Amino acid sequence: xxxYSASWNNVPNxxxxxxxxxxxxxDFSDAQEIDxxxxxxxxYVDRDVEVGQTxxxxxxxxxxxxxxxxxxxxxxxxxxxxxxxxxxxxxTAEGGAEKGQFTIYRDGGDLTRALVVQLEVxxxxxxxxxxxxxxxxxxxxxxxAGQKQVTLDVTAxxxxxxxxxxxxxxxxKDSAAYAKGPHVSAWVQVLDKKQYIIGxxxxxxxxxxxxxxxxxxxxxxEGGVVFDYNQVDDADKWLFGNMDxxxxxxxxxxxxxxxxxxxxxxxxxxxxxxGFTRELFKDNERVHGYRLDVKIPVQVLVTLDPAGAPNLxxxxxxxxxxxxxxxxxxxxxxxxxxxxxxNGKDLGQWKxxxxxxxxxxxxxxxxxxxxxxxxxxxxMAVTTVRHQYDTDAKASETAEQRLLGVIQGDKIEHxxxxxxxxxxxxxxxxxxxxxxx
Ligand SMILES: [Ca+2]
Ligand SMILES: [Ca+2]
Ligand SMILES: [Ca+2]
Ligand SMILES: [Ca+2]
Numbered sequence: 506x507x508x509y510s511a512s513w514n515n516v517p518n519x520x521x522x523x524x525x526x527x528x529x530x531x532d533f534s535d536a537q538e539i540d541x542x543x544x545x546x547x548x549y550v551d552r553d554v555e556v557g558q559t560x561x562x563x564x565x566x567x568x569x570x571x572x573x574x575x576x577x578x579x580x581x582x583x584x585x586x587x588x589x590x591x592x593x594x595x596x597t598a599e600g601g602a603e604k605g606q607f608t609i610y611r612d613g614g615d616l617t618r619a620l621v622v623q624l625e626v627x628x629x630x631x632x633x634x635x636x637x638x639x640x641x642x643x644x645x646x647x648x649x650a651g652q653k654q655v656t657l658d659v660t661a662x663x664x665x666x667x668x669x670x671x672x673x674x675x676x677x678k679d680s681a682a683y684a685k686g687p688h689v690s691a692w693v694q695v696l697d698k699k700q701y702i703i704g705x706x707x708x709x710x711x712x713x714x715x716x717x718x719x720x721x722x723x724x725x726x727e728g729g730v731v732f733d734y735n736q737v738d739d740a741d742k743w744l745f746g747n748m749d750x751x752x753x754x755x756x757x758x759x760x761x762x763x764x765x766x767x768x769x770x771x772x773x774x775x776x777x778x779x780g781f782t783r784e785l786f787k788d789n790e791r792v793h794g795y796r797l798d799v800k801i802p803v804q805v806l807v808t809l810d811p812a813g814a815p816n817l818x819x820x821x822x823x824x825x826x827x828x829x830x831x832x833x834x835x836x837x838x839x840x841x842x843x844x845x846x847x848n849g850k851d852l853g854q855w856k857x858x859x860x861x862x863x864x865x866x867x868x869x870x871x872x873x874x875x876x877x878x879x880x881x882x883x884x885m886a887v888t889t890v891r892h893q894y895d896t897d898a899k900a901s902e903t904a905e906q907r908l909l910g911v912i913q914g915d916k917i918e919h920x921x922x923x924x925x926x927x928x929x930x931x932x933x934x935x936x937x938x939x940x941x942x
Contacts, residue, residue, distance in 0.1 A: 528561045556585040556879040586614030589686035597661040598696040601762030603648035605659030606695030620648045624679035633695040659693045668697040672771025696763035702729025707772025721923035722771040734773035745795040810922040831926045
């Protein structure tokens with residue numbers, strides 16, 4: 506129900522009151538006095554009407570028992586509100602803080618009264634499941650008196666299932682209380698959490714990328730995608746293209762939250778990897794055809810003997826959650842591993858290489874680095890390197906029998922760094938140590 510407002514000119518006499526009559530036909534054959542108003546009132550609001558029904562009104566002034574003639578008749582048909590639904594935030598990601606949002610609008614009708622809008626969500630293929638993929642939505646909302654809209658948040662729920670893009674499609678149900686507008690339904694995307702493992706190869710000593718270190722980089726990022734050190738732009742485009750769920754060439758906060766990005770690079774690819782992560786922090790900028798609405802976080806960056814290693818760390822952006830840098834120290838041939846996070850947090854832990862020797866105390870000048878490190882002396886690498894063990898080995902086998910590979914007589918040098926730390930680097934990246942060679 507809604508209301509209709511009738512008005513008339515004040516009769517310049519000494520009336521006591523006005524009598525208001527209403528009918529549903531123009532000849533007033535079913536006229537009824539619905540109210541009287543005080544003297545000098547010139548308007549009446551009828552609050553007891555049905556939307557869509559045409560009413561006829563007339564008034565006459567009365568004084569004691571004497572009535573004036575009737576006013577001119579006026580008719581009105583109270584209109585229904587028209588309801589539309591829009592997705593005012595059209596994406597939400599598993600585990601993300603960004604919520605989706607529907608807004609339910611009404612136009613026309615009686616805004617002085619609350620309006621209840623009945624809702625339903627679609628089910629079926631491609632649709633997110635209420636209660637599993639997102640917190641279930643109510644079956645109705647009430648737009649309060651005096652307001653034209655209400656909002657409903659869509660909160661994604663985390664699950665372990667790898668899923669395609671799914672939608673929550675919300676629609677207004679039929680109701681006598683309102684008409685449905687052209688935007689009778691809207692959808693919010695629920696983005697699955699997706700992991701991206703991205704590696705950058707170095708430039709080999711012979712100008713090729715097919716050297717020992719690159720072969721091991723490829724094993725470290727196995728299951729991911731490898732780019733050359735000079736393909737940072739291609740990597741950006743590849744990643745953004747995969748993240749851009751609604752194909753609008755913008756990376757939204759929810760799309761950023763849907764991506765779990767892990768990056769590794771060897772040699773010149775180490776610099777490329779660090780540069781690549783910096784590209785992701787250019788919020789409110791256009792990067793290779795994609796507008797970044799937000800800084801895109803990187804879960805972990807692993808660099809394997811990047812050229813100019815000591816300078817690299819100071820360039821790693823704080824949005825890299827964890828940064829591991831393994832490098833060869835040229836003056837006294839050693840292999841270092843640094844552990845820190847990008848926020849300047851001391852991880853306070855040691856990683857143990859298979860070599861069995863841990864020496865601490867070396868520091869590099871860098872604001873992003875801390876004093877947690879493991880040092881491998883070159884002469885140890887020359888004599889005994891026990892790196893990979895056969896995980897399928899029989900329990901009765903000794904460690905020596907299970908040893909799969911040894912670099913004997915080799916030295917720690919540039920292209921062997923990924924080999925030495927492959928198992929650790931995979932662990933750093935959150936990957937299972939399933940290397941085989
Ligand atoms: Ca699902
Ligand atoms: Ca899900
Ligand atoms: Ca999922
Ligand atoms: Ca987008």
